[in-house]
Amino acid sequence: MNVIEATGLGKRYGSTQALRACSLAIPEGHVTALVGPNGAGKSTLLNLAVGLSAPSEGTLTVLGGRAPGSLAALDGIAFVAQDTPLYKHLSAGDMLHLTRNLNRCFDRAYAEARLAELGIPQKRKAGRLSGGQQAQLALTLALARRPRLLVLDEPVAMLDPIARHDFMASVLTAAVDDGVSVLLSSHVLAELERVADYLIVMSSGRIQVAGEVDDLLANHRVLTGPTAEACRYVERPVVQVGGGGAQAHLLVRATADTRSPRAGRRTRSASKSSPWPTCASPTPPRCPARSARAMTTRRR
Amino acid sequence: MTALRTMSEPALVEQGANPPPLPWRRMAWVTWRQHRTALIAVLAVLGALALCLWIVGVKLHHAYAAATACHPASSAACGAVVANFNAIGNFLSNGVVFLVLPPLIGAFVGAPILAREFEAGTFRYAWTQGFGRWRWTVAKLVALGAAVTAATGGLSVLASWYYQPYFASGRRSPALTTFNPLSPGVFVQRGVDFAAWTLAAFAIGALAGALIRRVVPAIVTTLAVGGLLAVATGGWLRMRYLTPLVTRGVNAPASARIVSQWGSRGGRVLFTGPPTFPIYQQYCPAQAGLGKFGGPTSSGNPLQCLVQHGFTLWTSYQPASRFWAFQWIEGGGLLALSVVLIAATVLVVRRRPA
Numbered sequence: 001m002n003v004i005e006a007t008g009l010g011k012r013y014g015s016t017q018a019l020r021a022c023s024l025a026i027p028e029g030h031v032t033a034l035v036g037p038n039g040a041g042k043s044t045l046l047n048l049a050v051g052l053s054a055p056s057e058g059t060l061t062v063l064g065g066r067a068p069g070s071l072a073a074l075d076g077i078a079f080v081a082q083d084t085p086l087y088k089h090l091s092a093g094d095m096l097h098l099t100r101n102l103n104r105c106f107d108r109a110y111a112e113a114r115l116a117e118l119g120i121p122q123k124r125k126a127g128r129l130s131g132g133q134q135a136q137l138a139l140t141l142a143l144a145r146r147p148r149l150l151v152l153d154e155p156v157a158m159l160d161p162i163a164r165h166d167f168m169a170s171v172l173t174a175a176v177d178d179g180v181s182v183l184l185s186s187h188v189l190a191e192l193e194r195v196a197d198y199l200i201v202m203s204s205g206r207i208q209v210a211g212e213v214d215d216l217l218a219n220h221r222v223l224t225g226p227t228a229e230a231c232r233y234v235e236r237p238v239v240q241v242g243g244g245g246a247q248a249h250l251l252v253r254a255t256a257d258t259r260s261p262r263a264g265r266r267t268r269s270a271s272k273s274s275p276w277p278t279c280a281s282p283t284p285p286r287c288p289a290r291s292a293r294a295m296t297t298r299r300r
Numbered sequence: 301m302t303a304l305r306t307m308s309e310p311a312l313v314e315q316g317a318n319p320p321p322l323p324w325r326r327m328a329w330v331t332w333r334q335h336r337t338a339l340i341a342v343l344a345v346l347g348a349l350a351l352c353l354w355i356v357g358v359k360l361h362h363a364y365a366a367a368t369a370c371h372p373a374s375s376a377a378c379g380a381v382v383a384n385f386n387a388i389g390n391f392l393s394n395g396v397v398f399l400v401l402p403p404l405i406g407a408f409v410g411a412p413i414l415a416r417e418f419e420a421g422t423f424r425y426a427w428t429q430g431f432g433r434w435r436w437t438v439a440k441l442v443a444l445g446a447a448v449t450a451a452t453g454g455l456s457v458l459a460s461w462y463y464q465p466y467f468a469s470g471r472r473s474p475a476l477t478t479f480n481p482l483s484p485g486v487f488v489q490r491g492v493d494f495a496a497w498t499l500a501a502f503a504i505g506a507l508a509g510a511l512i513r514r515v516v517p518a519i520v521t522t523l524a525v526g527g528l529l530a531v532a533t534g535g536w537l538r539m540r541y542l543t544p545l546v547t548r549g550v551n552a553p554a555s556a557r558i559v560s561q562w563g564s565r566g567g568r569v570l571f572t573g574p575p576t577f578p579i580y581q582q583y584c585p586a587q588a589g590l591g592k593f594g595g596p597t598s599s600g601n602p603l604q605c606l607v608q609h610g611f612t613l614w615t616s617y618q619p620a621s622r623f624w625a626f627q628w629i630e631g632g633g634l635l636a637l638s639v640v641l642i643a644a645t646v647l648v649v650r651r652r653p654a
Contacts, residue, residue: 050428071321074430081424087334088420094333101326102429102436104319138425145430 001028001064003149003181004049008058011044018044019205022058026183026198028148030212031175033196034185040202042185043082046153049183050079063148075104078142082153084135088127092120092137099141111144132163139167143174150174152184168195209251223250322431327439335444338409342448346455349397353455357462360388364465364476373473385465386477395485398459399534402497403526405448410505411518413440414649418513437649441642445502453495460490481623482557484534491627496634501526503641510648533630541629544616550603555620563611575606583609 004026011019019041026032034042047053048060051069066073086095092115100106115122118136126134135155142150152171156164172195174180186192199216201209209216227248332339363385370378414437417423427433463486466479479486488494505522512518544559552558562572563579571579584605603613618626 051433052424052427069433071430071432072319074428074432075319077428079424079428081421081428083421085421085425087422087425090333098330098333099429101330102322102426102431104322104430 002026002061003028003030003064004060004062004183005065006045006058006060009045009048009055009060010057011041011048011053012056017205019048022205022207024200024207024210026181026200026210028181029179030198031172031182031196032184032198032200033189033192034183034200034202035189035192036187036202036208038187039204040187041205042187042202043153044205045202046079046151046183046185050077050151052079076148077151078145078147078149079151080135080138080142080153080155083158084138084155086126086134086138089125091123091125092129093122095126095137095141096122096144099145103145105146107144107146111140114140114143130163132159132166135159135163135167136170139170143170143178143180146178147180149181149183152182154185154187157186157188171195219253221252223252224248321435324435324439326431327436327443331440331443335409335413335440338412339444339447342405342409343451345401346451350455350458353458353462356388357458360385360462360465363388364468367473367476370473378473379475382473382475386475389477395487395489398489398494399485399530401452402494402501403523403530405452405498406501406503406505406526407519407522409444409448410502411509411522412515413444413506413509414645415509415513415515415518418509419515434646434650437646441503441506441645445499445506445638445642448502449495449499452498453492456490456492456494459494463490478555480555480557481620482538482618482626484538487538487623487626488534491624492631493627496631496638497530499638500529500634500641503638503645504529507641507645507648510645510652538626538630539618541626542618542622544618546614546616548612548614550613550615552615552617553619556617557620559616559618561613561615563606563613565609565611570611575602579606583611 002025004024006025007023009019009022010017022041022045034045036042044053048055049062049068051067051073054069060068062068062073063076066076087098090098096108096111096115100108112122115137118133118140120129120133120137126137129137135158139152139155150171155171156167159167171182171184175182184192184196197213199209199211199213200207209220224247227246363381367378367381367385370381372378414423417426426436429436431439463479466477467481481487481490488497501522504525505518508521508525509515509518512521539557539559545556550561560572561574562569563575564570580602584602586605607613
């Protein structure tokens, strides 16, 4: 089953084409990272997937053929929007009760245990929690719904590094323990590269690359070298060109001669601030959670 | 796997593409928890008004009973009793409170429902829950609309009771104060009008919130639109619900509401409203300085003078007996408007991309 399947998907806001000709199929059981610079169309794609907006062209189905936003789709998808919106004047406990009332499934015991574990008092108003706690509360509400797909829009953008780490650990635990498919977006690749096993790269409203991380790593290289020589690679399948001045970065599909470094040119891992995917490292660091995940055979 | 986990697996989602929707009653607590401050504030204001009406109303009814029981009516003692009744008067200052409350309720209960969700971004939370986006909207609008309508309707019942002595027919002293049941201030307080205006203002607020998506501008818009609609209806539209009755002369029944007056001569309408100065100058120069539908003066009745010169004076009016017809026309119209506006709000929520 594909948790998300799109064909020729496009979204237009007035005269702005936020998303165009987007076709993809994300299989179940992956932690999928949707990366790209700001304005690439990530939030647009996620809003379409959770049914908050409707596509201008093309088709999109979720959870194996369901219409986004339909009751069947809403039941199975939990969404944590950007900046984790919560009712600030409601207490954490009220937010639990609210979410329980609004959903068919809600594992109250799990949610309460998780808040206790995180040290979030149920009496405290959501607006008075720290940023990290608000994000964790929103994630708790989403996970307690026992979704089949968890969609997170820029979940850690506002968090400090420690809260970021804790949050991503929580997401991964859910993915591993409960087999939840996860789709999360970010404009900073660094926060996703250790957790995702499926990668979608977007820029200017288009999908540039989509596939399993292992395959992408095997087949793509980032080349960095003098701009003057960049044109030598134009005949290759170049995915993205960037950089300025004397240095140029090329993301290319790997061929025999780029797999091994040559004189005057080197392959390397793109810097973490790079807006492009890091695909060059031949053996990416694997966190224990992912290994455990692989052993559960939920992955395809 | 605990039993809890097994239970919480989305079995229904697995079985069929169309699980039954969640029951509407799930929204009861949600709506109450999110809007209880506004609802309590509305109930507090209406409650305070009801208390005033009750306290003054009891006094008024006692005074009225004393005034009608008094014999002989022309005695000085009875005059004092009647004066006591008349002194209580219309303490609600001609129903201004009842004219102002519906737009206020619409602005502070209706407008924030959707505007606040958009402004805080929480619609992204609310509309991605299993209850469903348009059902969430319908549940909130219907529950809150019904609540404010019922509360204001209850106050109207009390107000109708309060005003009974002013409209009671039968044996009563002519010195007792009466009100015109069709005058704007009194009309909105009795019958179904107050509740209907509240519902309409609530619906205006809800739609304004859905379209404007900001709390303060939506509140201001609701106050402006609701106020304008009330002024236009009270000042112009209401007197045209049914064709006014027309009578020759200037004296309509005391309880009727006069729509317009005019004078004609030889089949041609020569003036509307009070006779104009040039008319007097032309036909009755002696009365030219008087104007208005004045009474007899030392130089004679000016209107009488015009009649003597071949003028016919006309008055069109709405009789007090049309009170309930007007109540149902206005109440029905406002109910229809509210249904249309609420349906439009739900459509906006359903269609408009977030």
